[in-house]
Amino acid sequence: xxxxxxxxxxxxxxxxxxxxxxxxxxxxxxxxxxxxxxxxxxxxxxxxxxxxxxxxxxxxxxxxxxxxxxxxxxxxxxxxxxxxxxxxxxxxxxxxxxxxxxxxxxxxxxxxxxxxxxxxxxxxxxxxxxxxxxxxxxxxxxxxxxxxxxxxxxxxxxxxxxxxxxxxxxxxxxxxxxxxxxxxxxxxxxxxxxxxxxxxxxxxxxxxxxxxxxxxxxxxxxxxxxxxxxxxxxxxxxxxxxxxxxxxxxxxxxxxxxxxxxxxxxxxxxxxxxxxxxxxxxxxxxxxxxxxxxxxxxxxxxxxxxxxxxxxxxxxxxxxxxxxxxxxxxxxxxxxxxxxxxxxxxxxxxxxxxxxxxxxxxxxxxxxxxxxxxxxxxxxxxxxxxxxxxxxxxxxxxxxxxxxxxxxxxxxxxxxxxxxxxxxxxxxxxxxxxxxxxxxxxxxxxxxxxxxxxxxxxxxxxxxxxxxxxxxxxxxxxxxxxxxxxxxxxxxxxxxxxxxxxxxxxxxx
Amino acid sequence: xxxxxxxxxxxxxxxxxxxxxxxxxxxxxxxxxxxxxxxxxxxxxxxxxxxxxxxxxxxxxxxxxxxxxxxxxxxxxxxxxxxxxxxxxxxxxxxxxxxxxxxxxxxxxxxxxxxxxxxxxxxxxxxxxxxxxxxxxxxxxxxxxxxxxxxxxxxxxxxxxxxxxxxxxxxxxxxxxxxxxxxxxxxxxxxxxxxxxxxxxxxxxxxxxxxxxxxxxxxxxxxxxxxxxxxxxxxxxxxxxxxxxxxxxxxxxxxxxxxxxxxxxxxxxxxxxxxxxxxxxxxxxxxxxxxxxxxxxxxxxxxxxxxxxxxxxxxxxxxxxxxxxxxxxxxxxxxxxxxxxxxxxxxxxxxxxxxxxxxxxxxxxxxxxxxxxxxxxxxxxxxxxxxxxxxxxxxxxxx
Numbered sequence: 001x002x003x004x005x006x007x008x009x010x011x012x013x014x015x016x017x018x019x020x021x022x023x024x025x026x027x028x029x030x031x032x033x034x035x036x037x038x039x040x041x042x043x044x045x046x047x048x049x050x051x052x053x054x055x056x057x058x059x060x061x062x063x064x065x066x067x068x069x070x071x072x073x074x075x076x077x078x079x080x081x082x083x084x085x086x087x088x089x090x091x092x093x094x095x096x097x098x099x100x101x102x103x104x105x106x107x108x109x110x111x112x113x114x115x116x117x118x119x120x121x122x123x124x125x126x127x128x129x130x131x132x133x134x135x136x137x138x139x140x141x142x143x144x145x146x147x148x149x150x151x152x153x154x155x156x157x158x159x160x161x162x163x164x165x166x167x168x169x170x171x172x173x174x175x176x177x178x179x180x181x182x183x184x185x186x187x188x189x190x191x192x193x194x195x196x197x198x199x200x201x202x203x204x205x206x207x208x209x210x211x212x213x214x215x216x217x218x219x220x221x222x223x224x225x226x227x228x229x230x231x232x233x234x235x236x237x238x239x240x241x242x243x244x245x246x247x248x249x250x251x252x253x254x255x256x257x258x259x260x261x262x263x264x265x266x267x268x269x270x271x272x273x274x275x276x277x278x279x280x281x282x283x284x285x286x287x288x289x290x291x292x293x294x295x296x297x298x299x300x301x302x303x304x305x306x307x308x309x310x311x312x313x314x315x316x317x318x319x320x321x322x323x324x325x326x327x328x329x330x331x332x333x334x335x336x337x338x339x340x341x342x343x344x345x346x347x348x349x350x351x352x353x354x355x356x357x358x359x360x361x362x363x364x365x366x367x368x369x370x371x372x373x374x375x376x377x378x379x380x381x382x383x384x385x386x387x388x389x390x391x392x393x394x395x396x397x398x399x400x401x402x403x404x405x406x407x408x409x410x411x412x413x414x415x416x417x418x419x420x421x422x423x424x425x426x427x428x429x430x431x432x433x434x435x436x437x438x439x440x441x442x443x444x445x446x447x448x449x450x451x452x453x454x455x456x457x458x459x460x461x462x463x464x465x466x467x468x469x470x471x472x473x474x475x476x477x478x479x480x481x482x483x484x485x486x487x488x489x490x491x492x493x494x495x496x497x498x499x500x501x502x503x504x505x506x507x508x509x
Numbered sequence: 510x511x512x513x514x515x516x517x518x519x520x521x522x523x524x525x526x527x528x529x530x531x532x533x534x535x536x537x538x539x540x541x542x543x544x545x546x547x548x549x550x551x552x553x554x555x556x557x558x559x560x561x562x563x564x565x566x567x568x569x570x571x572x573x574x575x576x577x578x579x580x581x582x583x584x585x586x587x588x589x590x591x592x593x594x595x596x597x598x599x600x601x602x603x604x605x606x607x608x609x610x611x612x613x614x615x616x617x618x619x620x621x622x623x624x625x626x627x628x629x630x631x632x633x634x635x636x637x638x639x640x641x642x643x644x645x646x647x648x649x650x651x652x653x654x655x656x657x658x659x660x661x662x663x664x665x666x667x668x669x670x671x672x673x674x675x676x677x678x679x680x681x682x683x684x685x686x687x688x689x690x691x692x693x694x695x696x697x698x699x700x701x702x703x704x705x706x707x708x709x710x711x712x713x714x715x716x717x718x719x720x721x722x723x724x725x726x727x728x729x730x731x732x733x734x735x736x737x738x739x740x741x742x743x744x745x746x747x748x749x750x751x752x753x754x755x756x757x758x759x760x761x762x763x764x765x766x767x768x769x770x771x772x773x774x775x776x777x778x779x780x781x782x783x784x785x786x787x788x789x790x791x792x793x794x795x796x797x798x799x800x801x802x803x804x805x806x807x808x809x810x811x812x813x814x815x816x817x818x819x820x821x822x823x824x825x826x827x828x829x830x831x832x833x834x835x836x837x838x839x840x841x842x843x844x845x846x847x848x849x850x851x852x853x854x855x856x857x858x859x860x861x862x863x864x865x866x867x868x869x870x871x872x873x874x875x876x877x878x879x880x881x882x883x884x885x886x887x888x889x890x891x892x893x894x895x896x897x898x899x900x901x902x903x904x905x906x907x908x
Contacts, residue, residue, distance in 0.1 A: 313796060335798040344796065352796050355789035357856050366786055367797040369779040376778045381723045420797070 003064075004029040004163060004194050010049055010061035019045045020059070021218045027163070027196060032189055034205040035198045037215035037240055038439035043198050046215070047165055051085045052078045065163075082162030086152045088171060088437075092140045099123040099136035102155045126154040130184060144299075146177030153184065164188065164195040170204060171437055174298035174465065182208050200439065202233040214239035241441050249472030250444065252451040256475060257288030259326075261428045261459050266320035268308040278315055279305045280483040286428060286459035291450065293462045293474035294485075295499045301483035302463045303347055306430045310344040311337045324427060338367060343426035345417050347433040347463070349410075353417040356406035360398060361387035363405050363416050368424040390419035395445060411442025418449060429453060430461045435469065447473060467496045481506045539905070540849060540865050540898070547869060551876030558879050559872070562754030565747070570681060570826060572871035573760045574599065574819035576864055578842045579849075580771045581815035583863040584808045586846050587775075589788040589855030590639060590646035592809065594631075594653030595816040595842055599835030600661040602628055602820030607670035607830030610677060617677040625817045631657070632813020633806070640805035654839070662832045671829030681826035683759040695756030702748025706741045713737055760822055767815075772860040784808060788855030844891070845870055848898040869894070 005027040012020040020042045027033045035043050048054050050063065052072030063070050065081060072078045075085075092101050099119050108119040123136035132150040140148060149169055156164055166185075170178040178201075185195055185208055199205055205212060212231065214221040221239050224231050237248075262285045270276035279301050286292050294302050307314035309322065311334030322331050324341060331337040337344075346352035354363055364387050365372045372383040387401035394415040398408060405416055414434060421429060431450065435443045450473065454460055464470050470477050477494050479487040479502045487502040551559045558564055578595050585592050602624050609615040609623065635653050638644045672678075689696035713733075720727045728736070751757050775781040786794040787801050795801045819838075824830050849866030851858025870891065877887045 310796070311798070333798075333800075334796060335800065338798040346796060351790075352792045355786050355793055355856065357789050357852075358785065362782065362786075366782075366794070366799075369782060373779050376780060378777050378779060378782060380777075381719060385723065424798075 002029050002067075003027065004066060005050075006064040007046070007050065008062050008064065010046065010059055010063075012045055012049055012054060012059040019218055020049070022061070023215065023218070023220050025213050025220065025223070027194055028210070030189060030192045030194055031210040032185055032195050032197055032208050034209035034212040035196055035215065036200075036202070036205060036212060036236060037221075038441055041215040041240075041439075042218040043215055044167060045218075047085060047167060047196070047198070050078065051075055051083060051165070079159060082160055083165070084156040084159055084161045084163070085165040086149075086156060086167065086169060088168040090145075090148050090152055092148055092151060094141035095139060097137045097139055098127070098134060098143075098151055098154075101140055101151060102126060102136075102158050104155075106159060122158065123154070126157050129157060130154045131180065144177075146173045146180075149173065149177070149181060150184075153181075161193060164193055165198075166195060167198045168200065168437065169197070170199065170201060176297075178204065200437065202236050205236070206231060206233060212236060216240060237440055240439075248440070248444065248468075250448045250451055252454065254289060254291075254454070254475050256290045257457070259285050259287050260324065261286040262321075262323040262326075263309065264321040264323070266305065266309065266322075267318065268304060268315035269317045271315050274316060278483050279308060282320070282480075282483075282485050284461075284478055284485060286461060288457050288459060289454050290476065291454050291460040291462055291474045293464060293470035293477040294480050295464070295467060295470050295477055296480035297503060298465060300480045300503075302480050303432055304483075305480070306344055306432055306461070306463060307346075309337075310334060310342060310430065338424050338426070341425075341427035342430070343367070343421035343424055343428070344430040345414075345421050345432060345434060347436060349413050349417050353420075354405045354413060357404060359402045359404055360391065360396065360408075360416055361401040364390055364401075364419045364423055367420050371423060371425075386423060387419075390423065394419050394449060409442075411438045411445070414438060414442070414446060415449070418446070422453075426458065428459045428461065430463070432463045433465065434462070435464075435466070467499055470494075470499075471496070479503060539901070540862060540869070543898070544865050544869050544872070547872055547876075551872060551879070555876060555879045559876055560750065562750045564875070564879070565750055566754055566758060568871060568875050569758055569761050569764075571875065572867060573681075573758075573764050574823045574826075575838065575841050575845060575871065576764055576867045577767060577815055577822070578812075578819045578838070579845045579863040579867045580767055580860060581808075581812035582842045582846045583771075583849070583851060583858050583860055584775070584784055585646070585812050586843075586851045586853075587788045587855060587858045588784050588805055588808045589791065590805065590808070591650065591843065592635070592646065592812050593650040593839050593843075594635060594657060595812065595819070596835040596838035596840075597654045597657035597661065598628060598631055598813065598816040599820040599823055599838055600830075600832065601631075601657040601664070601835075602817045603824030603830040603834045604661045604664045604670070604832070606677075606821055606824050607673070608664060610673055611670050617674055620677070621680075621821060624821055625814055628817020628820070629810050629814045632810040632816070635813070636806040636809025639809060640802045646809075661834075665830060665832050667832055669829050669831045671827075673825060673828055678825050678828055679759060681758075681760055681822050682828075684756040685759065685762065687756060693753070695752040695754075698748050698752040698756040699745075701757060702745050702752075705748075706744050709740060709744070710737060763818075763822075768860065768864055775860050780804075785856055788857075790856070841870055842867075844895045848895060850902050866898075869898075 003026050007023065007025045010020050010023045011018070023042065023046055025035070025046070035046070037043050049059050052074050055073045056071035063072070065083070070081070093104065096104070102123055103119050108115050108122065120136045127134060127136065130150045130153050132147055132154065134143060134147065140151060169181055173181065182204055185197065188195060197205065197209065206226070209226050211226060212224040214224070214236065216239070224236070224239070264283055266279060266282040267277060268279040270278050282305055284292070296302050304314050308318050309331060312318055312332055313334060321328050323329065329340040331340065331342060350356065355366065361383055365383050369378065372379055372386055384401060390396070391398070391401055396412050396415045396419070398412065405413060408416065418434070434450070435446055438446065450460055450462070462470065462474060471491065471494060474491050477489045477491060477499070478485045479489070479499055481503050486506040489498060548559065582592060582595065605627060606620050606624050609620040610617060615623070631653070635649050638649045639646045685695070685697055685701070687695045687697045717727060717733060727733070748757065783794065783799045783804055786797070786799060787804050791801055820835065823834060827834070845867035846858065846863045847853065847866070848869055849859065849862030849864070851862065873891060873894065874887065877890065
């Protein structure tokens, strides 16, 4: 097989940082080439060099594409040659229709007048190719993330793609949508389209990739050929972190005490549609020192449950009781929930967790400003001391605590969010997808922190879409589907199959 | 859990060099340097008229109401909103004060209190829609601008109302009395200046000692000394110049107290911090237990009170209330805040910046008037300066 793309000796420096150092990667025509590495390893930078976001001259090294050296000055240069990149954050306009989005910047027009019937007809063909059964006129905002991802791919196909680059395409997709997407990649492969797949989900990579290039700290570590024999996930991890991860989850001996937290008959309705019940009569309990998981598919109502519990931040017409140490507590506002010892670290840390323009110090003190203030006056010195303490304890990697949160990597941002909530000194910590989009090494550190919380006698409620994570971390797992808790499994008896089985069974009822 | 090593707990002692410090804090000092440059330019161009005691006094009187409103506007803008109605509120409150004192026979003290309360109520009425009904502040205050412009006309019956009792006029045209009976020189003013310098030095030295004790990053010692020396020189020099004329204007004292109060509130208090968090990321702020709606509401109430105060000062200065009072003030105030480095998306901005921004506008107004530049080109130049200042800020932030 010929190589469609060869990047040789790519070096890219930013002021003070060498982001890429002599990186080499060769993508064969018609293969699925996975690019893996921890956050900050240089994957996205490499793809930006390839697509021309960083124009020729701003890096050294050469790009050979379809047998010729290419010097892209911008994205349009690379797109013209069939290199299409789909970013992690989707670049769709929510209030335009599917057809309008697909042909945005590439309108089916003569002299600026759009031929809508041609556009709709082509959109229908493209949607059929990606297996999306929606009308071209549907607004993008009205379809789910999984379908939006497919629209992005249809948009790429409309441009005669030869090399498709997907940056974390399944990060926000549930298992079913992820599978559909991966199958689509396999179909494209059969049609001769090459792809580069960037993903943290190693099980997906071993499923579809033909070869795997591992980046670490801006250099190529190795390229693994999957056709020569199965590559195990542990083998990939070893390349990524430079050491063997004996266990992805730190060991913990649970010391479980009495029940400290109970939720009784909790119900919530959709914030706009008062007749849709999103959370249905949920009963759960957490014991001292226990990590309790909630498993479920995307849209099962887990986040909605947690947010409605946490100061009625979601939904309307809540009913039910919340008890701490057997006494009912008032959680009707976030302030009261926090005061009563509940903390909730959200699933989307950039939108809901951090004030990105502020520094680490101010983010950590935000939920407990009174803890660093006398009356209404903030004690700067105490605030810095608190921030430094958490920076050391959580191993937040930054030159100091005066760095803006926006400049931190995902893992470090999450540590700042956790620091914020630990500083509010909660008895119950609800963690919603705490490791989403975080690399393997940082995940391990987050897990260690969570274990530490349980060991300190707090209760942890862990919401996660990654079942191995729940099985590896929790003492007990609730399974949620369509707003109800449908099963409760002790971790000793739980397995991915059992969880899925419970979900499927409840769906049939 | 506690696996930290001694090395990780070690906080690096920052030995920042001058150049690095100035570079990283360029945004803090850039606009101040620009203001000094502008002042120097006009001082030379006007043959020294700009800094004459009489003109300096005028400069303060002309800009006091803009500065005072800029304090409130800064909070509104940091919280992620805008208030277009302040100019109309100035006019309305001025009119109300005139009617109360001249037509309805209230005394100045009652009138002042009532007007501040009404200012607060107007702010509350607008803040209510913004905070609790989520109507965009641009729309609400645009409506407010029209409403209060109209109400001013209605209240005054389209006429100018005045003059005011002497006590009320003193609000704007009065000076700090001299207790030492200096001939043509107001000793009290100079003493106030010296006392403020001593207070400033005491507090900044105490804070620096505290920072050093706790290994917090501090400015290089040379810069610290230079900064405080310059500030001291500026304050004493300013007070001396003022003392040679009629002393410190009352309104300057009000303004200075408010500036210090708002600088303190924004930098050091929990409510100040919460406003920045609200503007930086409202959702994250709400999920951190901050009552975002009430906070937004309060920033508008505060803005209303300050606009009311500005209305009183402006009316007292003209010694009459006219239906056209306050016209276009909102633009000067908003421009001042943005020139001072606030971000249009919220979450960023400083009280000192807003004050400097107000004086940049004020010095330019004053200097260009002395030079005899027509009102037409004055507007053009002010517009371009606003654009230049904000572009520079955006450019700096990108780097």
